[in-house]
Amino acid sequence: MEAEHKTVKITMDEKELVVQDGITVLEAAQRNNIHIPTLCHHPALSNWGGCRMCVVEVDGSPKLTASCVTPVREGMEVVTTNERILESRRTILEFLFAERNHYCMFCPQSGDCELQTLAYELGMNHLTMSFSFNFFPTDVTSEYMIIDHNRCILCGRCVRACAEIAGTHVLNFHNRGPRNLVGLDLHESREKSTCYGCGVCLQVCPTGAMTNRYRTHYAVKGHAKDWKTKESLCTECGLLCPTISHVRDHTLIKVDGKLSPDHDRPDRGQLCYKGRFQVLKSGGKRLVHPMVKGKDGTWKVASWDRALALVADSLKSIKRAEGGEALFGLASSALCNEELLQFRDLMAKGCSAGHVGSLDGEHFKAVSKAWELKGERVKEASWKMIPEADFIVLLGANAYQTQPIVSTLVRRAILERDIPVALAGDMDCVPPFAAFEFPVKNENLPQWIKAFRAEAAAQGKK
Secondary structure, X not given: OOXXXXXXXXXXXXXXXXXXXXXXXXXXXXXXXXXXXXXXXXXXXXXXXXXXXXXXXXXXXXXXXXXHHOEOOOOOEEEOOOHHHHHHHHHHHHHHHHHOOOOXXXXXXXXXXXXXXXXXXXXXXXXXXXXXXXXXXXXXOOOOEEEEHHHOXXXXXXXXXXXXXXXXXXXXXXXXXXXXXXXXXXXXXXXXXXXXXOOHHHHHXXXXXXXXXXXXXXXXXXXXXXXXXXXXEOOOOOOOOEEEEEEEOOEEEEEEEOOOOOOOOOOOOOOOHHHHHHHHHOOOOOOOOOXXXXXXXXXXXXXXXXXXXXXXXXXXXXXXXXXXXXXXXXXXXXXXXXXXXXXXXXXXXXXXXOEEEEOOOHHHHXXXXXXXXXXXXXXXXXXXXXXXXXXXXXXXXXXHHHOHHHHHHHHHHHHHHXXXXXXEEOOOOOOOOOOEEEEOOHHHHHHHHHHHHHHXXXXXXX
């Protein structure tokens, strides 16, 4: 505990500061409201020190130092702004603008671009060097996003986000020198690559190199400073990932994940393609009132009291005429456990329904049946325990389709901790990260689970 609270005294721009030992000069400046410009730095990613925009003068060093990768030390003296530092930043910025196609008037990110903002901040209104006029490809094969390498500044944010948050390592630097660019796999297009389309790279990109294909509202909804942001939860599945919704004029413009430098959630603030893009893909206005289909076949707005009364009367009518066995309750698997429990009680206890289930309930039933054969109750576990697991077994599940964030946690467990993963069930789609594959029909999963537990117990790996 003493090491966590240890502090050091430093001097920054002639101000004496007491800061936490072990943090970087950039973090110390940000915590004390001292502005240092950055491009490659992002609070939710590891420090890289590649763009050199955050350079400062540190006593004892003849060269300018990248503040994002320089730890503070006792008695350190730092200068964050002077003519030498500003000249270095302007020169780097000019090189970035001259290297590729950064014509702001044609860029969809104009007004919300960190590179453009820095140009205004540093007073760069023209270039003192000629443009390279190199042409780079534009990848438009993705359903969700466009990758324009002509607007990329090679800051590496997307590469680190793909590795550290998404856990896929699909993005990486290809080629060298003036031909250097960020590519997918071995120079594959987005459509043919192993990219899962989560879009975290899009969220951290500081320029217009990566743009959202569903950003049609941007042109008429102004810039980000004009939008309102609302924190919410994604309801595409039961994980309820935190989201940040950007809204203007009652219109949803885009959805971001709640990225955090503390990684206080196992998902690290990531969203999947469903939570980030699907909600924008839906056309038309969302329903805010119940709709009842009339005798003429048209849908009309109704009050909640009328709609609920109509459903209740229909259930009662069927139960009186044919009995409770004629009722079947089917719930969405995207509901949380508490909602599913209430739905089950309503149908089973309130309506005496003969059957109650969910759209993806077969795998849970298989596990429950296996534990019944063993004579034990099902022991529940949270998806948040995946990063701590020593062995992971997926039973007839394609996590990428049902809960992509679970798939991300499994991949990160493999990459970061080398955890083995076994897959059992009908495997029409085998994840590339499965170390063991057991082609078992879903109806035989209870017997397989029983045999697996018995073998694990015999091997002392209970």
